[in-house]
Amino acid sequence: MAFRPQLTIVQDEEDYYPAYANAEQEEIETLGQKINYAALETHAMALRPGILCHAGPLRFDRQTKHEVMGGMNIHVNVEFQDGVTWLARIRRSNATSPPPVVRDYIILSELATLQFLENVNVPTPRLLGYALEADEGNSVGVGYMLIEKLPGNPLDWARATEDQKHRIIDQLADHAIELSKHPLDKIGSFNRPGDEHIGPIAREEFSNVTDGAIHALGPFTSMQGYYIGYLHNILDRILTRQLYTHHPLDAYLIHRFLLDLTERVWPVEGENEKIYLNHADDKGDHVLVDDDYTITGIVDWKWAFSAPCALSFNSPLVLLDLGGFYAGDPAISLAESYFAEALERKGGIELAESVRGGRKRRFFEFCCGYDMYTDWEGFKGLFEGLRRCVGVYGELEWEDWRGIALERYEEDEGVLRLMV
Known part of the structure; x- marks a missing residue:
């Protein structure tokens, strides 16, 4: 059958925002408990041998949540001793999320897309490593990709001047x-990391x-x-x-x-x-x-x-x-x-x-x-x-x-x- 989200409907607007914030907090805390940070660090250090790193654990903070949580993904900073920072990009998991097999397919597509973009003169994050949720050797506990953390801040279009x-x-x-x-x-959609094969829509x-x-x-x-x-x-x-x-x-x-x-x-x-x-x-x-x-x-x-x-x-x-x-x-x-x-x-x-x-x-x-x-x-x-x-x-x-x-x-x- 097709994916169908199961939602709790909150009718009163006064109840909605506290309920939404509580759901976000529970989501981050639950996801944080699933992540094996030591295994994530081990994978990152294997890609940069000899340089120690630290993966900062997820913590819910209403003031800074926008820095780690987007509409569909959550990011964990992986900081190396030499000052280099990567992001572990992890798909969110909540009441509206699709099944793991669909999440993995979308991750595969994004991986292959980033690889395609390495040969295009557009500034995009470089893919450095990944593991799918279903991979047997994935000891991190979730599907993820390791990407460059690019400089800059998200564009705030409304605050920009005309110039x-x-x-x-x-x-x-x-x-x-x-x-x-x-x-x-x-x-x-690209769906095979390592080549430019185009498959079903992700x-x-x-x-x-x-x-x-x-x-x-x-x-x-x-x-x-x-x-x-x-x-x-x-x-x-x-x-x-x-x-x-x-x-x-x-x-x-x-x-x-x-x-x-x-x-x-x-x-x-x-x-x-x-x-x-x-x-x-x-x-x-x-x-x-x-x-x-x-x-x-x-x-x-x-x-x-x-x-x-x-x-x-x-x-x-x-x-x-x-x-x-x-x-x-x-x-x-x-x-x-x-x-x-x-x-x-x-x-x-x-x-x-x-x-x-x-x-x-x-x-x-x-x-x-x-x-x-x-x-x-x-x-x-x-x-x-x-x-x-x-x-x-x-x-x-x-x-x-x-x-x-x-x-x-x-x-x-x-x-x-x-x-x-």
Whole structure:
């Protein structure tokens, strides 16, 4: 069956934040108890013979937790006597985490991605060692990778001045053009450390687990095939009560409609594009900068996959005007426009076109699998924006669209099952 998180729902907002903080503390303490720090140090010292090191144990501190805990991973500093510091990057384990076999597959993909990036002129952490959770010889107790700790701090986009933002955007344009010099042959994720083999997509929502074995979607030869496979998987999970259990019929109608829109958003005639690596989580904190806003590193490649130019070189998420975007505004932001101009100025004309014409594809991407239960208003804005961009029922309010969708799909087997 597919991975389905078991969540405790806290209805009262006053109760939510203390409960969330307590859950984070319990998660860090539980993970810290699983880690064999001596074994981690032994592995690190074997990679740098003759130099002692110390792996700092995980401790929960609300003031500094952002330094060790991200959305999906936790980092342990491994400090050598000569001043060199590495990071042990460990996947978080909580109520929403996928099974270990899926976590290991995503780690494998990130490992292979970092190795690919060693030959690309983009500042990324060097992979130094690793062990999967399922490896027989792994005495550390968890899956992990050892990577360089790069200098700099996560980009705080909101606090940057216009000049600083332009400096960052110019560098991001350089990175995009550099990545465009390294085309790939299919849509999917690197999944074999040591070579550039592209396999199935390494993301939780693309993965099913049956009898302890992972079955992930992909690789694909077109974005149309990618989204058709993904949307069929979502529809199947709705019908088996693995997704959208609160409003399954509405969610099914929406994703059935998105399935029909796939050809409009990713037409067949546009499927001969070359394919490139896409970060897939470029919301800003993946960029490390120094005090002068020089980018010192691009990190957090856990969900990276290869995709056509129109997706891989669409605007980084950090450049979106989120207010306008979630309201369904089809216009790109000023930052996105500057990014397109920078690409064009540096010779990336096709890449600039991906940015200027990318809003329709971005709306479509966000609508697929969106968390409608916790952000219904945000979804409605995205969905209306998408319908306006493709010219299908763009003028309709939600209730009017829903009525038409019920008529349109009244004979659909999934709709009939959900209406029983």
